Amino acid sequence: MIEAAQKVLTDQSLVAAFALIGAVMLVSYFISKHLTFGRIHGSAIAIMIGLVLAYVGGVVTGGNKGIADVSLFSGIGLMGGAMLRDFAIVATAFEVNVVEARKAGLLGIVALAIGTVLPFVIGALAAVAFGYTDAVSITTIGAGAVTYIVGPVTGAALGAESPVIALSIATGVLKAVLVMICTPFVAPLIGLNNPRSAMAYGGLMGTVSGVTAGLAATDPRLVPYGALTATFHTGLGCLVAPSVFYLAVRAMVGG
Amino acid sequence: MTIYGVALLAACTLLGAYLGELLGMTLGVKANVGGVGIAMIMLIAVRWWLSRKGVLSHGMKFGVEFWAMMYIPIVVAMAAQQNVVVAVKGGPMVAVAAVVTVALCFACVALLGKLWPPEKPSVTPAEGLVIAGDPDFAAKNARSQT
Numbered sequence: 001m002i003e004a005a006q007k008v009l010t011d012q013s014l015v016a017a018f019a020l021i022g023a024v025m026l027v028s029y030f031i032s033k034h035l036t037f038g039r040i041h042g043s044a045i046a047i048m049i050g051l052v053l054a055y056v057g058g059v060v061t062g063g064n065k066g067i068a069d070v071s072l073f074s075g076i077g078l079m080g081g082a083m084l085r086d087f088a089i090v091a092t093a094f095e096v097n098v099v100e101a102r103k104a105g106l107l108g109i110v111a112l113a114i115g116t117v118l119p120f121v122i123g124a125l126a127a128v129a130f131g132y133t134d135a136v137s138i139t140t141i142g143a144g145a146v147t148y149i150v151g152p153v154t155g156a157a158l159g160a161e162s163p164v165i166a167l168s169i170a171t172g173v174l175k176a177v178l179v180m181i182c183t184p185f186v187a188p189l190i191g192l193n194n195p196r197s198a199m200a201y202g203g204l205m206g207t208v209s210g211v212t213a214g215l216a217a218t219d220p221r222l223v224p225y226g227a228l229t230a231t232f233h234t235g236l237g238c239l240v241a242p243s244v245f246y247l248a249v250r251a252m253v254g255g
Numbered sequence: 256m257t258i259y260g261v262a263l264l265a266a267c268t269l270l271g272a273y274l275g276e277l278l279g280m281t282l283g284v285k286a287n288v289g290g291v292g293i294a295m296i297m298l299i300a301v302r303w304w305l306s307r308k309g310v311l312s313h314g315m316k317f318g319v320e321f322w323a324m325m326y327i328p329i330v331v332a333m334a335a336q337q338n339v340v341v342a343v344k345g346g347p348m349v350a351v352a353a354v355v356t357v358a359l360c361f362a363c364v365a366l367l368g369k370l371w372p373p374e375k376p377s378v379t380p381a382e383g384l385v386i387a388g389d390p391d392f393a394a395k396n397a398r399s400q401t
Contacts (some may be wrong), residue, residue, distance in 0.1 A: 004372050011321065016388055017332060018328075020327070021328045021331055021332050021335075024331060025327075025328055025331065036381060038386035043327045043330075043331070045280070045377040046327070046328075046331045047330065047331055047334045048334075048335030049331075050332070050333075050335035051335070051337065051339055052335050053335045054334060054337045054338070054339040055339040055340060055343065056295075058339055058340030058341075059336070063337070064338045064340075064341065065336045066336040066337055067336060067340065068334055068335070068336040073313055073335075076332045076335050076336055079328075079329060079332040079335035080329055080330070080331070080332025080334070080335060080336050081333075081336075084329050085329055086268060086272070086290075086291050086332070087264065087265070087268050087322060087335055088296055088322050088323065088325055088326040088329045089291055089295070090264060090267055090268045090271065090291060090294045090295050091264050091298075091319050091321075091323040091326065092295075092322070092323045092326055093294075093296075093298045093299050094298060094299075094302055094306075094319045094320060094323055094401045096295070096299050096324065098299055098303065107367060110367065111363070111364075112278045114363055114367075115363075118359055118360065118363065119356040119360065122352060122355050122356045122359065123352045123356065126351050126355070127348065127352075128353035129348075129351075130347070130348040130351075141348075141352065144352075145353065145356045146386065148379060149285060150370050161390060164350035166341070167348065167349060168348075169338070169341065170341045170342055170344070170346075170349045171348075171349045171352045171353050172353075173337060173338050173339070173341055173342040174342040174343075174349055174350065174353035175337060175338075175353040175356055175357055176337065176342075177337065177342050178353055178357045179357055180334065180356065182361070186361050187281075189361075189363075189365070190361055190365035190366075190368065191365060191369075192364060194288065196368075197316075197367070197368045199363060200363075200364050200367040200368065201364045204363050204364055204367070205357075205360055205364075206358045208291070209330075209337070211335055212326075213333070213334060214328055215329045216326070216327045216330050220326075222325065223326065223369050223388075225297065227292075227295070228295055229293055230291070231289055231290070231292040231295075232288070232289040232292050233279070234287075235275070235279060235287060235288030235289050236288070236378045238279075238288075238358060239282050239288070246395040
């Protein structure tokens, strides 16, 4: 009997994922409504449950794809993978108010610039503070603070050591997780309640997963605006981190 | 027809991703530069063009909006496959770098919001609720607003 269930769940993994995520959403909205009295958004709770599942999956399997590494839940990997994620993000653009998006264009560009330079500088300073002295390692860890994709791309381009690349990925992933969790709580304090601040937020935070999950948990209407700028962030980071930033770091620390 | 909407969305996503790849190659970067953003801009443009021509049918809209509604569950699935173990076990340097970065970036959002204050409250409550994934709620809300 269990074998038959296992067979169905693995054969139809994407369908199983729909059912599982649906159940998670149901539980989350129930908790939101009855335990927090709507103070914490249901999607924020769902994302936190997702992260807990990811942690459990990682501990159980020792893999790096959270719950998706458990074969019964492999459909989660497809459902939450880059393909469907990007497809759904693009769909949210259907609701974008063009006038607003255009008005915030310059703001978005400024935010992108700051959002690339600032995390890199902080990451690089943290690397120096924790004893790294070579330009390649400092640049790679700094790039990881931009996003968890910029980190390994930069590290691979510069020939960084594998533990350093792992640290830069960890920095980027932790950043994404923090953005997901903190955004709904910080949003009222930083005025994140309109399309232009969402575009500034997207450019500054950068991590597409963090930004879109954070906004979804704050106010789903803001998702497309944040995504619009955030999607340029990783590309920009991959462009400048292994080139301009590396040369700047090398000029400062030598070698 | 609904499939027209889904196909339009797919075409925009693919073309955007392709242009993002080309942009990346041109710039000599091993990454897709703004592919999703380009796709979003194309979808906005096509929507504008179709509705001006008066051929944006209900079914077509539904084909796109369904995926916009599935957005949050997809993000939850995405959260469930993050490498949280690595993030938690990264050690003090990772924690310092990530926490300080996120804190300062939040501060910058506040700062930029102050420097570029919105002229008027912008999103009207009735629009954009489809992304919340609950059209019933959206419809109810829109009615109560009017």
